[in-house]
Amino acid sequence: MTDFTRADGRDLDQLRAVRITRNFTSNPAGSVLVEFGETRVMCTASVETGVPRFKRDSGEGWLTAEYAMLPAATHERNRRESMSGKVKGRTHEISRLIGRSLRAAVDLSELGENTINLDCDVLQADGGTRTAAITGAYVALADAIEVLKAQGVVPGNPLLPPVAAVSVGLVDGHVCLDLPYEEDVRAEVDLNVVMTEAGKYVEVQGTGEAGDFGREELNAMLDSAEKGIRELQAAQRAALEA
Amino acid sequence: MTDFTRADGRDLDQLRAVRITRNFTSNPAGSVLVEFGETRVMCTASVETGVPRFKRDSGEGWLTAEYAMLPAATHERNRRESMSGKVKGRTHEISRLIGRSLRAAVDLSELGENTINLDCDVLQADGGTRTAAITGAYVALADAIEVLKAQGVVPGNPLLPPVAAVSVGLVDGHVCLDLPYEEDVRAEVDLNVVMTEAGKYVEVQGTGEAGDFGREELNAMLDSAEKGIRELQAAQRAALEA
Amino acid sequence: MTDFTRADGRDLDQLRAVRITRNFTSNPAGSVLVEFGETRVMCTASVETGVPRFKRDSGEGWLTAEYAMLPAATHERNRRESMSGKVKGRTHEISRLIGRSLRAAVDLSELGENTINLDCDVLQADGGTRTAAITGAYVALADAIEVLKAQGVVPGNPLLPPVAAVSVGLVDGHVCLDLPYEEDVRAEVDLNVVMTEAGKYVEVQGTGEAGDFGREELNAMLDSAEKGIRELQAAQRAALEA
Amino acid sequence: MTDFTRADGRDLDQLRAVRITRNFTSNPAGSVLVEFGETRVMCTASVETGVPRFKRDSGEGWLTAEYAMLPAATHERNRRESMSGKVKGRTHEISRLIGRSLRAAVDLSELGENTINLDCDVLQADGGTRTAAITGAYVALADAIEVLKAQGVVPGNPLLPPVAAVSVGLVDGHVCLDLPYEEDVRAEVDLNVVMTEAGKYVEVQGTGEAGDFGREELNAMLDSAEKGIRELQAAQRAALEA
Amino acid sequence: MTDFTRADGRDLDQLRAVRITRNFTSNPAGSVLVEFGETRVMCTASVETGVPRFKRDSGEGWLTAEYAMLPAATHERNRRESMSGKVKGRTHEISRLIGRSLRAAVDLSELGENTINLDCDVLQADGGTRTAAITGAYVALADAIEVLKAQGVVPGNPLLPPVAAVSVGLVDGHVCLDLPYEEDVRAEVDLNVVMTEAGKYVEVQGTGEAGDFGREELNAMLDSAEKGIRELQAAQRAALEA
Amino acid sequence: MTDFTRADGRDLDQLRAVRITRNFTSNPAGSVLVEFGETRVMCTASVETGVPRFKRDSGEGWLTAEYAMLPAATHERNRRESMSGKVKGRTHEISRLIGRSLRAAVDLSELGENTINLDCDVLQADGGTRTAAITGAYVALADAIEVLKAQGVVPGNPLLPPVAAVSVGLVDGHVCLDLPYEEDVRAEVDLNVVMTEAGKYVEVQGTGEAGDFGREELNAMLDSAEKGIRELQAAQRAALEA
Secondary structure, three states: OOOOOOOOOOOOOOOOOEEEEEOOOOOOOEEEEEEEOOEEEEEEEEEEEOOOHHHOOOOOOEEEEEEEEOOOOOOOOOOOHHHHOOOOHHHHHHHHHHHHHHHOOEOHHHOOOEEEEEEEEEEEOOOOHHHHHHHHHHHHHHHHHHHHHHOOOOOOOOEOOOEEEEEEEEEOOEEEEOOOHHHHOOOOEEEEEEEEOOOOEEEEEEEOOOOOEOHHHHHHHHHHHHHHHHHHHHHHHHHHHO | OOOOOOOOOOOOOOOOOEEEEEOOOOOOOEEEEEEEOOEEEEEEEEEEEOOOHHHOOOOOOEEEEEEEEOHHHOOOOOOOHHHHOOOOHHHHHHHHHHHHHHHOOEOHHHOOOEEEEEEEEEEEOOOOHHHHHHHHHHHHHHHHHHHHHHOOOOOOOOEOOOEEEEEEEEEOOEEEEOOOHHHHHHOOEEEEEEEEOOOOEEEEEEEOOOOOEOHHHHHHHHHHHHHHHHHHHHHHHHHHHO | OOOOOOOOOOOOOOOOOEEEEEOOOOOOOEEEEEEEOOEEEEEEEEEEEOOOHHHOOOOOOEEEEEEEEOOOOOOOOOOOHHHHOOOOHHHHHHHHHHHHHHHOOEOHHHOOOEEEEEEEEEEEOOOOHHHHHHHHHHHHHHHHHHHHHHOOOOOOOOEOOOEEEEEEEEEOOEEEEOOOHHHHHHOOEEEEEEEEOOOOEEEEEEEOOOOOEOHHHHHHHHHHHHHHHHHHHHHHHHHHHO | OOOOOOOOOOOOOOOOOEEEEEOOOOOOOEEEEEEEOOEEEEEEEEEEEOOOHHHOOOOOOEEEEEEEEOHHHOOOOOOOHHHHOOOOHHHHHHHHHHHHHHHOOEOHHHOOOEEEEEEEEEEEOOOOHHHHHHHHHHHHHHHHHHHHHHOOOOOOOOEOOOEEEEEEEEEOOEEEEOOOHHHHOOOOEEEEEEEEOOOOEEEEEEEOOOOOEOHHHHHHHHHHHHHHHHHHHHHHHHHHHO | OOOOOOOOOOOOOOOOOEEEEEOOOOOOOEEEEEEEOOEEEEEEEEEEEOOOHHHOOOOOOEEEEEEEEOHHHOOOOOOOHHHHOOOOHHHHHHHHHHHHHHHOOEOHHHOOOEEEEEEEEEEEOOOOHHHHHHHHHHHHHHHHHHHHHHOOOOOOOOEOOOEEEEEEEEEOOEEEEOOOHHHHHHOOEEEEEEEEOOOOEEEEEEEOOOOOEOHHHHHHHHHHHHHHHHHHHHHHHHHHHO | OOOOOOOOOOOOOOOOOEEEEEOOOOOOOEEEEEEEOOEEEEEEEEEEEOOOHHHOOOOOOEEEEEEEEOOOOOOOOOOOHHHHOOOOHHHHHHHHHHHHHHHOOEOHHHOOOEEEEEEEEEEEOOOOHHHHHHHHHHHHHHHHHHHHHHOOOOOOOOEOOOEEEEEEEEEOOEEEEOOOHHHHOOOOEEEEEEEEOOOOEEEEEEEOOOOOEOHHHHHHHHHHHHHHHHHHHHHHHHHHHO
16 A cells, blocks of 8 residues: 555645635625635625525524536536526535535524525536535635624624535545545545534535445544544635635 | 433334335335335336446446435425426435445446336335335345346346445434434434445435534444444345245 | 126126225325225325415315326336426326316315315326226325314315216227226227216216227216226225224 | 306307318418317417337327417416426316327328327417317318328328317206307316217217216217217318318 | 519518508407518517516506417427427527517506516518517507506506517628518528617617628618618508508 | 716726636636626637537537526626526527627638537626627637647637627717626616627627617717727737737
């Protein structure tokens, strides 16, 4: 195993270069471009008065998310879902994951009856788009909440500490952090972890489509993910303080 | 914590009564009714000659799955997806999970260029429908492969050892195995585990929407899940030998 | 014509074995499994407060029905309508027939402003699914109305006497009652009759796609249908008194 | 009952004025405007080389039909189905009825592997649109087959003798032929009959949503329908010989 | 260029025969059949109480339009949009054009909070369907407004002077007015002009898909269009005074 | 009229700052970010082997375009079309305009049987998105054709000289070039012009929804548009030579 090297020269537990650009666009309350290496996702947070029916008269707010891939984000152009008339199962699955993850970063009872819509649009895909989206969406969310507070719309203090996400995989039997597309397609196992700053799990999703995995491998992947998420949370903090 | 009891009187790590009825209907190659307590899912395996485009001329077969809930399966009737014109994200997500899980139970290279369609239709829902579906679908798959082999359609021996699934949750801070609906809605954390007979994970999906969870809690839930899955695999074996 | 025999050995005017199982599932107010030989349909009646817009403020209730075929109900798997995004004309046609038929079994003015949703899901198809659905749905409807009355939701006595349905066909020139799939596909004429206990027609639908039919043949088929429906209404009564 | 009169002064068994205009438009092979009183339907027959998949290599042709209502055909404008994205069950049901009825007017084995598409678009609706459509579509079909024969596309002689259709209803207990909208909405029973020139039934569809009906009433309605259809077939013959 | 002649013998700046038939059908408030040579469009104006959400409480009315092509209107049958489940971009584009054009013919502030729905259904297509639709829809609109005023629904006098439309094209380098299909498909440039009676433009849409065009050609086409529109407005006036 | 000033201080016939960034993303063959002031559109050109059915065996290529607005591009978030299941008429209309315009910039007969897909996704909208899209798409197209030629896929030299587009409007009676959103919504007239480098029109689309316009105003707007387009074509050339 000593002679395994990653195509991009990274250490096994090293993240790709992370860049978080705030105020990427000006119309939404929060707008962030997040980059994990060549993966680039535009994350916006828009605020709407009122909540969906199932939260009405609860005194609480709501947060929801939509993920999508631009047609030319991938190596082979992928068909636009609005034109095919079908939203793919994968798209739904990731949108739901982002929504659940970011609801762990907001205290809905402090939000008033407002809804935050997160949009995560992948401009360029090179693996890890869902984890980049979660990591960037937190920063957009933080900015949007600042706007709401400045406008006096939000009575309380709904923002919770950073939530971030990273992927880990087993590639040729090695635990590799933050997989680019080239590693992702040949990984035996793929694990996505979403974690709070307190080191608690929000989501753990491990899939062994090309091979199952034992308890020890799971543990090694969880360790690697935690290390990566700590660094991502530092990047989130740094971006917000810039 | 000593005075926590479950509404149905079970031990914390006790499964609900499991029943697996083979040949539930006669048209599909494999047809199983699986029951986890009051949860009842009809699992069928239908065989089709040929494979989807992306597997064509690969010499291999394919397996896919669709999950659905009958309108009256739930306490409140849920709207029929064919009539609303929208397949819910949750439905897509579970269908994809079942497909990935059962592909871990079949050697596609031994299947010839045939496709197995699994249909998991929930007749009555009381929590754990996706894990019951995976557990029952394995038995339907086994029966269908027997039919294919008897017909000489399948050259090899594609069936792999049992794959089963169970849910575990944290309810009022206690690790509870195989949650019924009443526990599911108030669980802080929900973990679904899919495992092979060799004790390897196929899928681990933990979600803490109503509260995050630490590494120790994850470990305790994984232990409980493994115990439950062992029993489910015994039930699968028993059903197939009956 | 003396040497015509049916594949299953029945007399020309003999029904297949009829079984009506109440309380088949527990969530809906009424839940029935009806079997006409190998045809099996799950019929449920769910109750909802309020009525559609066109009945609002009428003081009356409403009843509607949806019919569907599970993908593996048929010999060749049929594609799931929610996934194809198209509800077939046949499905619409049968749903509307069931709705009209069962509205003849309920006095809407005694129902209060409540809506009853009937769902008829075919678990196994062997001809006559729409007539089995109507026959079973009556029993589910009766059970649901009992529940409503026990709950004090329904002020009056909306249930009318049994409505049942049967198919008759011309097969090789012979009038055959209650056609299974094998006879149905080669019948020259297919007639579905829905009738009240008072012997009045609710629906008469005769189709001669593979051959037209004369007045005498129509009369012979109507006679056979009436005999069959009498027996089905007896079975409905027996099930409800059990 | 002696003092029952129809709003338009017709006898109980009298048709409304029937007009059949051939060559109503010039692009389709057959194009007919049919009028039953104020009901006006444009019926066209277009020919396409080839047949649907299920008839391929059968040596036979196929015939299919689509019915639709223009938005302003009804008293209250009805929403355009292409814009709502939903084809109504009623539309499907009538399209299927027209297709089955006209397949009784053509010998598919004489048609070669060609498909005839019938389009019946209601320009103005005043009851009986489906029966007018069937009656007019026969004439458009006849014209289209002449064109095909003249072009040498059709080898044989596929046209069969006239098929026509009419509605009958029970209005205030009276059997009334060919109901306009005003009678249709208050009829207790509505019966549509499709018949060949030989006096054989192709379709008999009786519905008693607002009241059931006995065998004698059915017989009286069938008698009235037959009288009306004879007159319609004479009108079809006359139009084709004009 | 002296030897260029049009297939139908018209002068370069001559319209096809224009016919405007009022009261073409009786249910809508306004109903017109407009013919530009072989192009025939049924234009109706239906009135609905209330306005869309974005105009609510404005004290003003609204006008909207839908354009569609019957399946057999074209030489080759075109697929019915309600059945394919997709409204074509071309259909949307023309509907929007008609709506904008006719809003220039009505003073919404004089309409009260009512909505006028224009439906333009092409019965037979031979080029210029959108311009015929606009020209005919004005007359249907005028009739509908008369009805509204007679009913006392409309307080003011919302009808403005005639708006009409015509197409012009460059065919083999010649400016030709009012193109039939045969010229339209081989035109280098296609220009549609919508104009008020005061000679002001409402819409100018020039497209050079098969070749671009210079300023002089544009000017020549605009001159020809204006001449044609003057004649169309005279025809509108004549029809309304008939 | 001497005291009319634009909110952003521009001269009446002055463009906003134009920026064209090539290689904005790396997966598609051509990828450009185009900015007209605060309007930002990502334009990509992807190449696919083969052509649509209607061009098959023509020896020619094809070019098609899709335009879309990201949900957070506008001031108020607009609903994602893939989720609503409806592509708006406006979206279709602009996609078709971009496709037609760019087909004027490519010689399809020199392209071989390849298809170029242009995707124009608006990241930030401040008026003029369609004209920015056309202008940027030309540069993406040029880059994609270079890639194709370098790969030896394209035999000939399909790229034609620059095509660019700009909007002009009448605002408070003044001809203003390149309208931002704030001017666009209050303009009486809106004109979009697409032009080749040779000064020929590809498209001229003038709309006077809030007021019609005379021939002189049209001429003044055409003059202003031409001036703007000349500058945009210089910017396109400069970007391609950089």
